[in-house]
Amino acid sequence: MKSRLNPQYEARARIIKAMAHPSRLFIIEELQKQERCVGELTEMIGSDTSTVSKHLSVLRNAGLVSDEKRANSIYYTLRCPCVMDFIGCVEEVLSANAKEHANILKCCKK
Amino acid sequence: MKSRLNPQYEARARIIKAMAHPSRLFIIEELQKQERCVGELTEMIGSDTSTVSKHLSVLRNAGLVSDEKRANSIYYTLRCPCVMDFIGCVEEVLSANAKEHANILKCCKK
DNA sequence: CTTCTATTTGGCTATATGGCAAAATACGAA
DNA sequence: TTCGTATTTTGCCATATAGCCAAATAGAAG
The missing domain is CATH 1.20.5 (Single alpha-helices involved in coiled-coils or other helix-helix interfaces)
Incomplete structure (x- = not known):
C-alpha cells in the first residue's frame, strides 16, 4: 500500500471493499427491500450465524447499514x-x- | 464462502472486489479521463512498476479495462x-x- | 543478432479475510 | 434470580492479497 495517492482513495476503497463479498451483496440487496434481523438473514444465506454477524459488522463499520434493537432482535437497515x-x-x-x-x-x- | 446463495452474487462480488483498492480506484478514475500506459500510471501512483502491473491485471481479469499495444507501450482503457x-x-x-x-x-x- | 525499453511473472514475507465452533454478552420473560 | 433466545466476540486455521525485488519476456531500434 505504499503510494503517494490522496487518502481519499483509501476512504473510498474501504467502502467498496465492504461490499465486495457475495453474502454482503445479498444482504445489501435484501435490506433495500426491507429491514431484516440477523436470524432472518442467516436463514436466507444459509451459513453460520457468527459469520453473518461478522458480515453485518463489516457493513456497519463501513456505515452502509444501521441497526436498531426492537423486541429481542436487532433490525438492520440500508443507510444509503x-x-x-x-x-x-x-x-x-x-x-x-x-x-x-x-x-x-x-x-x-x- | 459456504452459503446457498445464487452464484450471481459471486460474479458481482468479483467485479466489485477488483475495484476495492485505492490504487485501482485511482487507475479507474484516471482511465475514465484518458487512456494511459503502465509507466504513466506508475509515475502517478508512486509505487513499484510490478505492483501497478499487477493491479492492472486484476482490473483486466475482471473485465474492467482493456489493453492495446501501440509503439512500445501498452495502453489501458476503461471498458465500462x-x-x-x-x-x-x-x-x-x-x-x-x-x-x-x-x-x-x-x-x-x- | 544485440541492446534498450516496457511490461509481466515468480518468489518471498507480512498482513488481512472468511468460516466455523465455542464462549460471552444482552436482555426479556418466568 | 434464573432461564431462554438473539446476537456478538474470540480463537483458530486456511486461504488470499499487497508489496517489493529479481528474473523473464516481448518488441522496437540499432
Missing part, C-alpha cells in the same frame, strides 16, 4: 439505498465480459 | 465508464458517516 445503483453497472460489465467470451469461443471454433 | 457512477454514491456514504461522527462528538462534549 444508492448503493444499489452499483448493481446495474456491475451487470453491464458482466454481460460485456460474457459477450467477449462468446466471441473468443466463436473465433476459435473456425 | 459507468463504474465511475459508484464514486458519487460512495462519497454520499462517506459524508453521511462524517456527519454522524460529528454528531457523536457534539453529543459527548456536553
Whole structure:
C-alpha cells in the first residue's frame, strides 16, 4: 500500500471493499427491500450465524447499514439505498465480459 | 464462502472486489479521463512498476479495462465508464458517516 | 543478432479475510 | 434470580492479497 495517492482513495476503497463479498451483496440487496434481523438473514444465506454477524459488522463499520434493537432482535437497515445503483453497472460489465467470451469461443471454433 | 446463495452474487462480488483498492480506484478514475500506459500510471501512483502491473491485471481479469499495444507501450482503457457512477454514491456514504461522527462528538462534549 | 525499453511473472514475507465452533454478552420473560 | 433466545466476540486455521525485488519476456531500434 505504499503510494503517494490522496487518502481519499483509501476512504473510498474501504467502502467498496465492504461490499465486495457475495453474502454482503445479498444482504445489501435484501435490506433495500426491507429491514431484516440477523436470524432472518442467516436463514436466507444459509451459513453460520457468527459469520453473518461478522458480515453485518463489516457493513456497519463501513456505515452502509444501521441497526436498531426492537423486541429481542436487532433490525438492520440500508443507510444509503444508492448503493444499489452499483448493481446495474456491475451487470453491464458482466454481460460485456460474457459477450467477449462468446466471441473468443466463436473465433476459435473456425 | 459456504452459503446457498445464487452464484450471481459471486460474479458481482468479483467485479466489485477488483475495484476495492485505492490504487485501482485511482487507475479507474484516471482511465475514465484518458487512456494511459503502465509507466504513466506508475509515475502517478508512486509505487513499484510490478505492483501497478499487477493491479492492472486484476482490473483486466475482471473485465474492467482493456489493453492495446501501440509503439512500445501498452495502453489501458476503461471498458465500462459507468463504474465511475459508484464514486458519487460512495462519497454520499462517506459524508453521511462524517456527519454522524460529528454528531457523536457534539453529543459527548456536553 | 544485440541492446534498450516496457511490461509481466515468480518468489518471498507480512498482513488481512472468511468460516466455523465455542464462549460471552444482552436482555426479556418466568 | 434464573432461564431462554438473539446476537456478538474470540480463537483458530486456511486461504488470499499487497508489496517489493529479481528474473523473464516481448518488441522496437540499432
